[in-house]
Amino acid sequence: MPVRIEFARHGGPDVLHPVEFTPREPKEHEVQVANKAIGINYIDTYVRSGLYPPPSLPSGLGSEAAGVVIKVGRAVRHIKEGDRVVYAQAPLGAYSEVHNVAADNVAILPGAISFEQGAATFLKGLTVFYLLRKTYEIKPNEIFLFHAAAGGVGLLACQWAKALGAKLIGTVGSAAKAEKALAAGAWRTINYQEEDIAAQVLALTNGEKVPVVYDSVGKDTWEASLDCLQRRGLMVSFGNASGPVTGVNLGILNQKGSLYVTRPSLHGYITNRAELEEASNELFSLIASGVIKPEIPENQKFALVDAVKAHKLLESRATRGSSLLLP
Structure with missing residues (x-):
């Protein structure tokens, strides 16, 4: 059997x-x-x-x-x-x-x-497809932030972003993971164990921040992700690796620049x-x-x-x- x-x-x-x-x-x-x-x-x-x-x-x-x-x-x-x-x-x-x-x-x-x-x-590839091609259509030369860039989904996103001619900033937890993400096609990496994510994004974009953040980490990166977004930017929260985002005060979206937030899944695309x-x-x-x-x-x-x-x-x-x- x-x-x-x-x-x-x-x-x-x-x-x-x-x-x-x-x-x-x-x-x-x-x-x-x-x-x-x-x-x-x-x-x-x-x-x-x-x-x-x-x-x-x-x-x-x-x-x-x-x-x-x-x-x-x-x-x-x-x-x-x-x-x-x-x-x-x-x-x-x-x-x-x-x-x-x-x-x-x-x-x-x-x-x-x-x-x-x-x-x-x-599953990871279909996920990257709907994220980069449907939830927000990434354009050539566009700079954006993708958390957990050395994970299974993240490494595919690094490769796909490079194929699209876009500039993916990937967050990672170690120097070794930074090397993996860069080798896969990330434009830059941020080691969240040692660096302030929002400050680094500000520096890497010459103060302009990014139009979209893809976040599968959840609770631990929620605030930092919002702080990386341009006015009317899109926060794509698609996972809960550190725990779910709960108790959100919608006023924070107003305070940080009339932001948008979506919680997509493959089954919606x-x-x-x-x-x-x-x-x-x-x-x-x-x-x-x-x-x-x-x-x-x-x-x-x-x-x-x-x-x-x-x-x-x-x-x-x-x-x-x-x-x-x-x-």
Whole structure:
């Protein structure tokens, strides 16, 4: 019987356990995928901990993987058995040898891209696509701030920004992470352990500040992010790595320059097959052409049954690039 990872209560990584299960037949608009590589994302820790609780417990975990279609629902026409595919908007349960996914949430994975590359970049790549191309369309030579630039999403953003001809200022937590972000395409970096973020942005922009800040850190960087924005600038808060932003006094947006704030997610931007194809085609072309080079360190590839170890490493902040589970 196939194996998947489940948790029956919220908590730390140790609540995750491998269990055998019987996959149900795919519904008429679903496909069943034999996963070959599974993406691990920080949002998975939010689901496990209860910050983003699942509909019920026990629950599976994960929403991203790449693999081969082994069964097709009777109403599916654009995908067939044997297709190489990747997905990032599946129901919870992608930490599994086999998973059923809505066919419209599955993209055909080009032959030039490996399963590991697909699973390591799809959710993060779609995220960078909607952030830099849709939430605020970054223009050539534009200077902007992106927090956690050496993380999985951040490194893709550095590469994508360089491809767009834009100047990404990335915040990082160490000199080593600064090197990684710069090598990936960041224009400048700010080490938040040693430097004042807002003061550095002011200096790097000759006092003009930036039109947009992308912030996945949350609580710890909220005030600094607002202080980096130009008048009527846009604060894009898309994650809570340090905890959620709560108790916001809207008056602060007025005081700091009639600012805008948005709290986007992938599900607000990729809502149908056409939007998925637009985003995935751009992402895949950048990967296939070598503009985006997924980083998957060997020590961040884990057997599926070692999900606990994977989550402990992820939450230690010692990872770089992407992490994978391999069934």
